[in-house]
Amino acid sequence: MKNIQRQVIIAGNWKMHKTISQATALTEEIVAAVTNEKNLPEIVVFPPFTALSAVEKSIKKGPIKLGAQNLDWHDEGAFTGEISPLMLTDLNVQYVLIGHSERRQYFGENNTTTPLRIKAALSHGLKPILCVGELIDEREAGLTDAVVSRQVGAALGELTAEQFAQVVIAYEPVWAIGTGNHCAPAEANRVCTMIRKTVAALLARLEDSGNDLENLNANHLPILYGGSVKSSTITELMKEEHIDGALVGGASLKSEEFVSIIEAASDRVKRAAKAASTASR
Numbered sequence: 001m002k003n004i005q006r007q008v009i010i011a012g013n014w015k016m017h018k019t020i021s022q023a024t025a026l027t028e029e030i031v032a033a034v035t036n037e038k039n040l041p042e043i044v045v046f047p048p049f050t051a052l053s054a055v056e057k058s059i060k061k062g063p064i065k066l067g068a069q070n071l072d073w074h075d076e077g078a079f080t081g082e083i084s085p086l087m088l089t090d091l092n093v094q095y096v097l098i099g100h101s102e103r104r105q106y107f108g109e110n111n112t113t114t115p116l117r118i119k120a121a122l123s124h125g126l127k128p129i130l131c132v133g134e135l136i137d138e139r140e141a142g143l144t145d146a147v148v149s150r151q152v153g154a155a156l157g158e159l160t161a162e163q164f165a166q167v168v169i170a171y172e173p174v175w176a177i178g179t180g181n182h183c184a185p186a187e188a189n190r191v192c193t194m195i196r197k198t199v200a201a202l203l204a205r206l207e208d209s210g211n212d213l214e215n216l217n218a219n220h221l222p223i224l225y226g227g228s229v230k231s232s233t234i235t236e237l238m239k240e241e242h243i244d245g246a247l248v249g250g251a252s253l254k255s256e257e258f259v260s261i262i263e264a265a266s267d268r269v270k271r272a273a274k275a276a277s278t279a280s281r
């Protein structure tokens with residue numbers, strides 16, 4: 001598993017924060033800090049729907065990508081309050097969060113609706129970041145791996161090999177989100193490794209059914225960690241082999257903090273590039 005160069009991703013989930021003017025100011029600060037920097041990870045910001053258009057204008061010239069926090073799986077129709085994939089691609093959105101634990105806890109998202117959203121995103125060329133993670137009661141009952149692998153299997157179990165190549169997963173233990181209590185890096189890495197094995201098993205099923213899996217295996221899939229990531233904790237997390245980046249909530253709302261997290265991830269990008277060039281010599 002060494003020397004596999006997976007994409008490193010730092011994603012900022014702004015949740016229900018930032019008016020248009022606040023979102024524009026934050027974006028401009030991040031763009032100013034990262035434009036012209038080398039070895040950047042893939043940087044994605046997820047503003048609320050109302051600020052997507054303004055943020056899209058502010059990131060035009062920089063390396064930052066635009067994401068949305070959710071989508072409906074219909075293209076259009078009588079679904080008051082929902083946002084369709086077509087509306088997102090119209091705004092040059094490239095990524096979308098699916099199955100975030102706050103959607104699961106407060107808005108009825110579940111293992112039946114996540115696959116519908118994943119397929120809708122993929123069929124419109126949007127890259128889904130599937131969020132999975134256990135509740136504290138589930139962890140204490142020893143159910144972490146069962147819950148997380150079920151969430152992964154439900155959301156991704158019906159994808160084709162080609163679609164798999166577009167997917168990102170974020171492991172976000174629910175008890176770590178917004179609490180200041182992040183998961184110990186070694187334990188987060190253990191769960192991310194388990195997720196990778198779950199994906200490998202899904203891909204093996206595809207292979208059995210005759211799909212062409214050339215150039216695709218579970219080792220290429222980026223897996224992020226999320227849950228109280230800060231500039232003071234990112235470096236330790238990024239040392240773990242199976243953690244390929246972070247989905248950052250609270251700490252993505254301040255440019256200085258978010259940029260420090262990006263810089264820490266840049267070190268990992270640099271190390272990986274160096275290792276690859278040494279290996280190829």
Ligand code: PGA
Nearest residue numbers: 177178227228248249250
């Ligand atoms: P947090 O949120 O970094 O504020 O814990 C992470 C998330 O919910 O994606």
